[in-house]
Amino acid sequence: MSKIESEQQLSPSGTVDSDKYTFPQISQINIYPVKSITGISLSSSWVEQQGLSFDRRFMVADMNGKMVTARDNNQMVRIKSALQANGLVLTYPESDPLHLSFSDFMMEEVSCNVWGDEFQAYATSEAANAWFTYIIGKKVQLLFTGEQSNRQREKIQTNVSFADGYPLLLVSQSALDELNQRSPKTHTMAQFRPNIVVAGTKAFAEDGWKRIKIGEVEFEIVKPCARCVLTTVNPETAMRSEQNEPLKTLSTFRADESGGIFFGQNVIAKNEGMIRQGDKVMVLESKAKEVYPDTSGDAIEEETLKAITISVNGYMFDGDNQGTLLDQAEQAGVAITSSCRSGLCGACKMTLESGKVDQPDMPALFPGEIEEGKVLACCCVPKSDVELVD
Numbered sequence: 190m191s192k193i194e195s196e197q198q199l200s201p202s203g204t205v206d207s208d209k210y211t212f213p214q215i216s217q218i219n220i221y222p223v224k225s226i227t228g229i230s231l232s233s234s235w236v237e238q239q240g241l242s243f244d245r246r247f248m249v250a251d252m253n254g255k256m257v258t259a260r261d262n263n264q265m266v267r268i269k270s271a272l273q274a275n276g277l278v279l280t281y282p283e284s285d286p287l288h289l290s291f292s293d294f295m296m297e298e299v300s301c302n303v304w305g306d307e308f309q310a311y312a313t314s315e316a317a318n319a320w321f322t323y324i325i326g327k328k329v330q331l332l333f334t335g336e337q338s339n340r341q342r343e344k345i346q347t348n349v350s351f352a353d354g355y356p357l358l359l360v361s362q363s364a365l366d367e368l369n370q371r372s373p374k375t376h377t378m379a380q381f382r383p384n385i386v387v388a389g390t391k392a393f394a395e396d397g398w399k400r401i402k403i404g405e406v407e408f409e410i411v412k413p414c415a416r417c418v419l420t421t422v423n424p425e426t427a428m429r430s431e432q433n434e435p436l437k438t439l440s441t442f443r444a445d446e447s448g449g450i451f452f453g454q455n456v457i458a459k460n461e462g463m464i465r466q467g468d469k470v471m472v473l474e475s476k477a478k479e480v481y482p483d484t485s486g487d488a489i490e491e492e493t494l495k496a497i498t499i500s501v502n503g504y505m506f507d508g509d510n511q512g513t514l515l516d517q518a519e520q521a522g523v524a525i526t527s528s529c530r531s532g533l534c535g536a537c538k539m540t541l542e543s544g545k546v547d548q549p550d551m552p553a554l555f556p557g558e559i560e561e562g563k564v565l566a567c568c569c570v571p572k573s574d575v576e577l578v579d
């Protein structure tokens with residue numbers, strides 16, 4: 190793995206003075222050594238095929254190898270890390286620091302699963318498993334990809350770390366600036382967890398890039414990044430936005446017809462090499478930008494809060510016509526299986542037996558399912574007394 194020239198914790202403020210850049214150049218390079226924890230901002234990084242060195246090389250998993258992330262365990266965003274010559278140090282406000290040394294790892298093969306990709310990773314240490322088990326509140330293990338991840342992604346012809354699906358995520362600073370102009374809240378880059386931030390462009394210029402070169406590395410811009418509920422979690426407090434921001438604002442100008450919300454671009458590196466903060470971004474090839482309908486000027490009718498009764502698998506509780514079914518069930522102590530919390534995985538799919546819900550068309554719903562009464566608890570909102578079963 191490469192030498193890190195300097196590092197700092199990724200500031201939750203995530204702001205950059207983009208005016209000082211007169212051409213596109215890198216303003217931030219960020220890594221997230223353990224999937225879902227706070228990032229570290231670097232002045233330079235070695236780019237590997239599987240992503241930046243040290244990025245998402247660790248992942249918390251349940252005892253069946255299924256990923257455990259901050260989507261369901263928001264407190265993970267409060268875990269910080271620092272790189273050391275022989276490993277990592279991890280900190281969490283209510284715990285002693287965890288010192289992870291590569292030489293202490295058990296390195297037994299463990300089957301794991303990231304968004305349906307089954308592959309072999311490696312066990313780390315009992316101390317690491319215990320440290321994360323305390324924070325998550327259920328038995329989990331910390332896994333390591335090894336120097337080279339075994340996860341081969343046929344679709345993009347490369348191997349990938351524990352990242353969601355692609356080795357790198359790139360966002361322009363001006364995209365965040367535009368979001369902040371439109372949103373009632375001020376958002377930070379840390380909410381979007383990019384690896385590379387580019388300053389000195391028009392907002393969302395990256396949507397129109399196909400191939401770029403930074404320093405000695407050529408990158409292919411593969412597809413827009415679909416954003417999930419994790420963007421609504423405050424990286425400092427681990428609290429979810431009650432107004433569902435920034436997704437609510439993004440849905441008015443960055444949503445496609447199926448309701449997917451996009452911010453930033455997934456990227457793969459075509460060769461290995463060094464990139465540095467301040468490196469120019471050369472656009473080698475452009476492509477047509479995706480078109481998202483702008484509905485921000487549409488009048489939004491505020492609906493009056495109404496008390497309703499919700500029944501989930503026979504358990505009844507009081508709810509309202511404004512929160513998602515999943516949030517309201519959890520507040521009432523009623524369990525519903527969930528995972529991505531953003532309409533992508535289908536884990537929370539239920540059948541509506543009676544009543545009315547507002548169910549947007551999400552990727553996890555197959556054609557015709559809405560008409561059959563299928564709903565996703567994570568993104569449907571009950572509008573009357575409802576009965577649902579899974």
Ligand code: FES
Pocket residue numbers: 526527528529530531532533534535536537538553565566567568
């Ligand atoms: S939890 Fe994944 S679709 Fe609802």
